[in-house]
Every structure is written in C-alpha cells, then in structure tokens.
Amino acid sequence: MPDHATGTWPIALAVAVALVGYLCAARRPWPRWRTISFTAGALAVVVALPFPAHTFTAHMAQHLVVGMAGPLLLVLGRPVTLASRAWRGRRALVRVLRSWPVAVLVFPPVAAVLDVGGLWLLYRTPLIAQAHQPWVQAHVFAAGLLFTAAICQVEPVRHRHGLVLRGATLVLAGAAHGILAKTLYADGFHAGAQVLYYGGDAVEIALALVICLQWYRRQSRRRARATSVDTPVTAALPAPRTLEASTVAQSK
Numbered sequence: 001m002p003d004h005a006t007g008t009w010p011i012a013l014a015v016a017v018a019l020v021g022y023l024c025a026a027r028r029p030w031p032r033w034r035t036i037s038f039t040a041g042a043l044a045v046v047v048a049l050p051f052p053a054h055t056f057t058a059h060m061a062q063h064l065v066v067g068m069a070g071p072l073l074l075v076l077g078r079p080v081t082l083a084s085r086a087w088r089g090r091r092a093l094v095r096v097l098r099s100w101p102v103a104v105l106v107f108p109p110v111a112a113v114l115d116v117g118g119l120w121l122l123y124r125t126p127l128i129a130q131a132h133q134p135w136v137q138a139h140v141f142a143a144g145l146l147f148t149a150a151i152c153q154v155e156p157v158r159h160r161h162g163l164v165l166r167g168a169t170l171v172l173a174g175a176a177h178g179i180l181a182k183t184l185y186a187d188g189f190h191a192g193a194q195v196l197y198y199g200g201d202a203v204e205i206a207l208a209l210v211i212c213l214q215w216y217r218r219q220s221r222r223r224a225r226a227t228s229v230d231t232p233v234t235a236a237l238p239a240p241r242t243l244e245a246s247t248v249a250q251s252k
Contacts, residue, residue: 007133007134007135008049008050008134008137008138009050011045011049011134011137011138011141012045012046012049012050015042015045015046015049016042016046018042018079019038019039019042019043019046021083022035022038022039022042022077022079022082023035023039025082025083025085025086025087026082028085028086030082034076034077034078034082035077037073037074037076037077038073038074038076038077038078038079039077040073041069041070041071041072041073041074041076041077042070042073042074044065044069044070044073045065045066045070045074045141048062048065048066048070049062049066049137049141053132055192056131056189056191056192057189057191057192057195059131059132059192060192060193060195060196060199061195061199062137063140063196064195064196064199064200064203066137066140066141066144067115067140067141067143067144068144068148068199068200068203069199069203070141070144071141071144071145071147071148071149072148072152072203072206072207074145074148075145075148075149075152075154075155076152076154076210078154078155080093080097080155080156081154081155081156084156094156097155097156097157097158098156098157098158099158100158102157102158103157103158103159105146105150106146106149106150106153106157107150107159107161108150108151108161108165108166108169108170109165109169110150111143111146111147111149111150111151111169112147112150112169112172112173112176114143114146114147115143115144115146115147115173116147116173116176116177116180118139118140118143119140119177119180120176120180122136123180123184124180124183147173148207150166150169151166151169151170151207151210151211152207152210152211153166153214163211163214163215163218166211167208167211170204170207170208170211173204174200174201174204177196177200177204178197178200178201180196181193181194181196181197181200182197184196185197
C-alpha cells in the first residue's frame with residue numbers, strides 16, 4: 001500500500017499552487033474576507049491531506065476537513081470569479097463553466113449523489129478497507145468541492161438553480177449523511193461516527209446560513225425595487241404655497 005503522505009502530495013501541491021495564484025490575483029481590488037476564506041480553506045486542506053490517519057477517528061476528522069470544511073471556505077472565496085477577472089483567457093473559462101457537462105455536475109441533486117452517495121459506497125461496502133488510500137482522499141475532496149459549489153452557487157454557471165431546490169437538496173443530503181454516521185456508530189465506530197455526525201452538522205448548518213443570506217439579500221433587492229417604483233411622482237414636485245404666502249406675494 002502506498003504511503004499516504006506520498007500519495008496525497010500532488011493534491012496538496014495543486015491546492016498550494018492555487019493559493020499562490022489566488023493571492024497574486026487578489027492584489028487587485030477584491031474583498032478581503034474572500035481572500036481570508038480561501039486562504040484558510042487552502043491551508044486547512046494542505047495540512048490535513050498528508051496527515052497520517054492511523055485510526056478511523058483520525059480518518060473521519062481528516063474527511064471532515066478535506067471534504068466539507070475546506071471546500072466550503074474555498075468556495076466562499078469565489079476563486080473562479082477572481083480568475084475570470086484577472087486571467088486573460090476569461091472567455092474560455094466562462095465558456096467551460098457554462099458548458100453542459102459542468103451544468104450537469106453542478107446540478108444540486110447530481111452533486112449530492114456524487115458526494116454523499118460516494119460516502120455510502122465507500123463506508124458501507126468492502127471498499128471501507130481502502131479508506132486510507134490517496135485516491136479516496138482525492139474523491140472526497142473533489143466531490144465535496146463540487147457539492148459545496150452546487151449548493152452555494154456563487155460562481156458564474158450556466159443555470160442558477162433556485163433556493164428551494166438547493167435547500168431541499170441540502171436537507172436530504174444532510175439526512176443521508178446523518179444516517180450514514182448512525183450506521184457506523186452501530187457498527188462500533190463510535191468516536192469516528194460522532195465526528196462525522198456532529199462535524200457534518202456544523203458544516204451543513206453553515207451551508208444553510210449561506211442559502212438564508214442569499215434569500216435575505218434577494219428579498220432586500222426586491223423591496224428596494226418595489227420602493228423605487230412605488231415612490232409617488234409628486235414627491236419630487238415643490239410643495240404648494242399656503243394661502244397666507246399667496247396673499248403676501250400678491251400684496252407685494
């Protein structure tokens with residue numbers, strides 16, 4: 001079996017290179033909190049990936065960082081939007097993002113099946129013996145990144161799916177995630193299952209907060225547009241003169 005740290009270094013190196021490119025591009029006017037979010041996510045993944053997980057509990061903690069918390073921080077940094085502004089080949093990038101294959105992959109139910117369904121296939125079949133293999137970590141990271149991007153929908157994509165579809169997908173994926181943790185707990189993986197259950201809940205709550213914030217901003221924009229449309233035209237006209245003012249003007 002290949003050494004875990006040796007097998008995962010290509011992924012960690014790719015994330016580190018992406019972080020360097022992001023920081024170089026973020027020198028332009030760019031929200032600082034996005035830079036902090038992407039940096040924190042990249043560092044978390046780079047540190048967690050080569051970490052030797054000799055126990056199932058350590059493996060689950062690694063999964064939580066690489067497949068859930070890290071991708072959330074990376075996606076909130078909006079690296080694709082930054083790249084489309086800083087990279088000369090932005091048209092090619094936008095063309096790829098709006099292609100049909102990408103549209104299928106970021107369709108929330110499809111992304112949820114690839115992410116949570118992959119976990120069920122891994123931990124509820126004989127594949128669990130391969131849980132420490134580098135390719136498993138690569139899948140967990142890629143699937144988690146895809147699912148988070150599909151739920152948050154903060155990057156330019158072909159179709160922007162509604163809040164109801166994304167919220168319902170998140171609820172169902174969270175339920176499947178929780179049931180998986182409970183089955184692992186029943187099989188004797190007590191500490192690891194608790195890490196998966198409670199840590200997964202925390203990240204899923206953060207995803208739900210992102211959706212709620214998007215809904216709030218959308219409602220605020222709608223109220224602002226409605227207020228601007230309903231503003232009476234007479235508000236811009238000068239106030240009529242009173243009878244007393246008219247009498248004084250005539251006397252002059």
